Amino acid sequence: xxxxxxxxxxxxxxxxxxxxxxxxxxxxxxxxxxxxxxxxxxxxxxxxxxxxxxxxxxxxxxxxxxxxxxxxxxxxxxxxxxxxxxxxxxxxxxxxxxxxxxxxxxxxxxx
Amino acid sequence: xxxxxxxxxxxxxxxxxxxxxxxxxxxxxxxxxxxxxxxxxxxxxxxxxxxxxxxxxxxxxxxxxxxxxxxxxxxxxxxxxxxxxxxxxxxxxxxxxxxxxxxxxxxxxxxxxxxxx
Numbered sequence: 530x531x532x533x534x535x536x537x538x539x540x541x542x543x544x545x546x547x548x549x550x551x552x553x554x555x556x557x558x559x560x561x562x563x564x565x566x567x568x569x570x571x572x573x574x575x576x577x578x579x580x581x582x583x584x585x586x587x588x589x590x591x592x593x594x595x596x597x598x599x600x601x602x603x604x605x606x607x608x609x610x611x612x613x614x615x616x617x618x619x620x621x622x623x624x625x626x627x628x629x630x631x632x633x634x635x636x637x638x639x640x
Numbered sequence: 641x642x643x644x645x646x647x648x649x650x651x652x653x654x655x656x657x658x659x660x661x662x663x664x665x666x667x668x669x670x671x672x673x674x675x676x677x678x679x680x681x682x683x684x685x686x687x688x689x690x691x692x693x694x695x696x697x698x699x700x701x702x703x704x705x706x707x708x709x710x711x712x713x714x715x716x717x718x719x720x721x722x723x724x725x726x727x728x729x730x731x732x733x734x735x736x737x738x739x740x741x742x743x744x745x746x747x748x749x750x751x752x753x754x755x756x757x
Contacts, residue, residue, distance in 0.1 A: 622746075632682070
């Protein structure tokens with residue numbers, strides 16, 4: 530089955546800096562790669578996703594890149610703000626199947 | 641985005657009692673829903689796949705007789721934790737995919753915090 534590795538487990542940046550979180554997956558059949566932001570005591574919130582026919586996707590300060598050959602994908606947050614502080618999870622799946630999550634990255638943005 | 645609701649948001653119960661958690665898709669129909677469990681400072685672990693009109697499929701190590709899943713309509717799935725024990729205390733989260741495109745997009749509910757005394 531699918532296995533998703535996520536790094537780093539914790540990330541501390543200064544406000545305005547960029548943050549990068551990386552994930553690798555094992556199943557070459559996976560074709561959907563979402564990123565979720567989870568705040569304490571809340572459910573995960575989808576922030577961006579990418580499908581296997583696309584190499585990069587951007588939404589304002591957030592971007593995701595996908596390298597299918599290497600089986601890794603990354604989340605890039607630019608101009609970080611204190612409200613970006615949360616736990617971020619990457620996930621992978623095939624169409625119609627459940628998501629397999631990475632272990633999460635705790636991002637702390639200090640002002 | 642699509643809205644998935646859960647009820648209750650938190651529940652405290654005594655050991656040995658049963659607790660029912662509801663997951664609803666509010667503005668779309670979901671023939672499939674997924675149930676996850678999340679322990680403190682850990683990732684989400686898939687428990688089971690809930691299928692409308694048929695039996696749920698459970699992940700290895702998840703007791704189907706303890707975690708009863710019913711998906712009676714296209715907008716509602718329920719998870720019942722039977723004879724709950726303190727080790728069942730966790731954050732339970734459901735998700736439902738939006739279908740229609742080449743790949744499903746999944747939206748998560750706000751979660752239910754279960755504390756078993």
